[in-house]
Amino acid sequence: MTSLPETTGATKLGLVIDLDICVGCHACAVNCKEWNAGGHSAPLTDWNAYSGTESVDGEDAGAWGVWFNRVHTYEAGEGAEGRTVHFPRSCLHCETPACVTVCPTGASYKREEDGIVLVNADLCIGCKLCSWACPYGAREYDHADGVMKKCTLCIDRIYNENLEEIDRVPVCVSTCPVGARHYGDLGDPASAVSQLVAERGGYDLMPEMGYRPTNKYLPPRPAKTACGSTGAPSRLQQLVDEAADAVPQGAPAAGTGGRFLAWVDTVLSR
C-alpha cells in the first residue's frame, strides 16, 4: 500500500553522516554494493562493467550499474577559506516520502514499525516515477530486473539474528574506517545519534521539499588554521609566519628562513 502509514511508530531508524570526518574513501559505497549484491535486493546489476563497446541506450559505453550509496566530493568556499567536503548520499528514509505515494502499484512502502522505506520487487512495474519524485537520487533502476532498487538500511543485517549483535548495523556504518557514519533511532531524543545531531547541529537535506528526511548530516566544523587550534606546538607558529611571509611574494622577508628561501627562489629562477 503506497499510502503512508497513518500512524508511524516512535522508532525512526536512520543514519547520521559526519561531513567533517568523511575522507571520501568510498568504502561505504563499495561495501554497500558488496553486501546488497547478495542481499535483500540482489542482484545489483552492472552494465558494461568492463567498459567495453556495447552501448545500452546509445549514449556511451561507460560502465554503470545500480548503487545505493554514492560519494560526491565538493569544493565549498574560495581560496584559503575554501575546503573539500566529501558527501556520501543514500536514501534518507524520509517521513513523508513522495517516492512512496506516487507508486501506482503498492510496491513502494514505508514501514510503520521503524520508518524504513522499501521496494517490493515482486510488485514493481519499473515505471521509474519514484525516481522522478525523489529529490535525493536515492532510487536506481535495474535494467536486468526491470524494477527499481534502493537502500534498505541493510534490513537484512540490522534484524539478522545470525549475526553477532555488533554486526547488526548497516554495512556502510560498520565499514567506515573513520567513523563518519552513525546508525540509530532518530525518533528517540535520548539515543546517541539524536544527541550527536543536537550537539553538532545536524541538518536535513533540502528541507524545503517537504519530505522530512530521517537521515541527518553533520556540518563540517569551522576550519582550524592557527597552530594552537590544530594541536601543533605553538612554538612552530614562528616558522609558519616566516614561511607565509616568504613564499607568496618570493621577496626577502624578515626571518632568516624567509631570506634563505627568497635567495633559493632567485637562484633557481635564473
Add this chain to the structure above:
Amino acid sequence: MHPAASVIFFTTASGAGYGLLFLLGLGGAFGLMPPDLGLGLVGQTVALGLITAGLMASTFHLGRPERAWRALSQWRSSWLSREGVAAVATYAPAGLFALGWVVFGENRGVWGVLGVLAALGAVATVVCTGMIYASLPTIRQWRHPLTVPGYLAIALYTGALWAALLTAAFGGAATLFLWLAVLAGVAAAAVKAAYWRAIDSAPAAATAETATGLGHLGRVRLLEAPSTSRNYVMREMGYRVARKHATKLRAIAGLLGVAAPLALLLVGAAVGGDGAVVPLFLAALAGSAGAVVERWLFFAEATHVVTTYYGAEAA
C-alpha cells in the same frame, strides 16, 4: 528529464484521442454530430484507436509491462494509478456509446448520456495525466499551475483538429468544429506561451548550495562525481540536449503545431464543402506533430533538483 519516446507518444496520442472522444461524446449527445455510420465508425475508431495505442505505448516504458495491471491499485495516493483507473473506467461508457452510434444508429437520449459520461472520463484522464507531472515538487517546470491546463488545452486542440476533419468529411456541425479548433489552437498557444514565460523567469528550486547544505561555506561546486561514467540518475534526470535549443524548438512547436494548422483551417473554411477535407487533414497532421515537439520539450526542458548534486549550479 530524459524524454522517453514511449511516454511522449502516449501522452500526445491518447491526449488527441481523449480530446476527440470528448467532442464526439458531447457532439453526439447535443445533436452536433448526426448518428451517421461513417462518422461513428471512423470517429470512434480514431478516438479509441489513439487512446489504446497510447496506453499500449506507455507500457513499453515499463521494466515489467506484464505487471501493468497492478498500477490500478493505488488510486488513493498515486496520480499515475488514478490515470490508469480513469483510462480503464472511461472505456465502459465510451465503448457503449460507440456501440449505440455504430450498431444501433443512435447517439442521443440514453446513448447521449453515455457520450457525456465518456466525455467526463476523457477530461478526468487527461487531468490525471497532467497531475502526474504537476504533483512532483522535484521539478519546478512541472510543478506549475499551467501544467494541467497545458495538457487539457493541447488534448482539446488536437482532438478538435480531428473533429473538424471528420465533420467536414461525414457531416455534422463542420463549421462549428472548425472554428472550435481555431479557438482551441489559440488557447493552447496562449497557455504554452504563458507557461514558457513563467518557467523562464521563475527562480531555481534548488542550488548546489541549498542541496548540500554547505552554502554557509561559500559557493559549492562538484570536484569529483561519484562515478566515472553517467549513472542512472544522471541519464534519467540529467538530460540536457533540448535546453540548448529550447528557443528554436519552441518556435518549431509554435509554427508546426499552431501557425500551420490555423492557416490550413482558414483555408478549409474558405474552400468549404468536400474540398476542405485535404487542408483539414493536413492541419490535423501538423497539429499532432507540433504537439509531439511540445511534449518532447516539456520533458527535455524540465530540470530535476537531484542534478544539483551532480554538478548543476541550479535546477
